[in-house]
Amino acid sequence: MAEMHEATDLVDEMQDLGEQSDEVSVRDMVEALGHRGFGPLIFVPALVVVSPLGGIPGLPSLMALVIVLIAVQILVGRDHFWLPDWIGCRAVSDDKVDKATRKIHAAAEWLDRHVGERLPRFTGKVAQMVGALAVIVLCIMVPPLEFLPFTAVIPMLAIAIIGLAVTVRDGVLMLVGLAAAVAALIGGLYMLISM
Numbered sequence: 001m002a003e004m005h006e007a008t009d010l011v012d013e014m015q016d017l018g019e020q021s022d023e024v025s026v027r028d029m030v031e032a033l034g035h036r037g038f039g040p041l042i043f044v045p046a047l048v049v050v051s052p053l054g055g056i057p058g059l060p061s062l063m064a065l066v067i068v069l070i071a072v073q074i075l076v077g078r079d080h081f082w083l084p085d086w087i088g089c090r091a092v093s094d095d096k097v098d099k100a101t102r103k104i105h106a107a108a109e110w111l112d113r114h115v116g117e118r119l120p121r122f123t124g125k126v127a128q129m130v131g132a133l134a135v136i137v138l139c140i141m142v143p144p145l146e147f148l149p150f151t152a153v154i155p156m157l158a159i160a161i162i163g164l165a166v167t168v169r170d171g172v173l174m175l176v177g178l179a180a181a182v183a184a185l186i187g188g189l190y191m192l193i194s195m
Contacts, residue, residue: 006168007108007115010040011047011101018097026066027088030081038128041070041081042135043163049142049156051100053092060152062090064142067159071132071139111164119171127174131162134181141188144195151191158184 013032017024033040045063054060066087073081121127138155145151161177164170 007043007111007164008105010044010167011105011108014044014097015101015105018094018101021094023091023093024097025089025091026062026083028091030066030083030088037167038070038074038081039163039165039167041163042067043160043167046156046160046163047104048100050153050160051104053096053100054150054153054156056092056096057146059092060146060156061143062087063156064139064152068136068139071135074128074132115164115168115170115173117169118173119175120169122171122174123166123169127171128166131166131174131177134178135159135162138181138184138188141185141192144192145188148191148195151188154187154191155181155184 010033014024014029017028017032021028029044030041033044045066048054049060049063066083069083069087070081138159141155142152145155158177158180161173161180165174165177
């Protein structure tokens with residue numbers, strides 16, 4: 001089997017987008033990654049929040065909304081995705097995209113060395129629907145968590161794992177992502193109650 005470089009390829013595509021124009025919109029991201037299926041469209045927005053870009057006020061909630069729209073389309077069985085114009089036109093500057101992609105590139109390389117096609121039945125249609133439901137629940141937690149600096153990273157990390165699992169068809173990673181989703185839900189609820 002050929003060596004996979006899915007995570008690195010996704011980060012490189014985002015870096016290329018930043019180099020092509022002064023800013024990168026949500027629509028640009030969807031168009032660049034859409035041909036790869038739904039997995040990258042869950043993984044990359046979650047990764048954006050986990051990166052230094054996650055500190056931009058309102059960006060975690062916007063990415064959560066994008067992810068919810070993608071996850072809902074997974075649940076209804078759509079083959080192609082749609083975003084409303086008012087979300088698609090939101091953008092960040094190319095220098096912020098460049099800075100974030102440079103910081104996460106090493107992590108993407110590490111992921112590529114440690115993930116691959118394992119237990120693919122856990123990334124099939126039913127598993128993707130379970131993952132989509134978990135993602136929606138986690139995304140609902142993001143806007144209130146944004147009041148506590150960088151805590152939106154907790155659910156977004158679990159979402160990124162699920163998105164990557166779908167992208168590389170790694171059932172072991174999907175199981176890890178679902179376990180992380182449960183942990184993030186418990187941890188997030190604890191933080192919200194403690195506020």
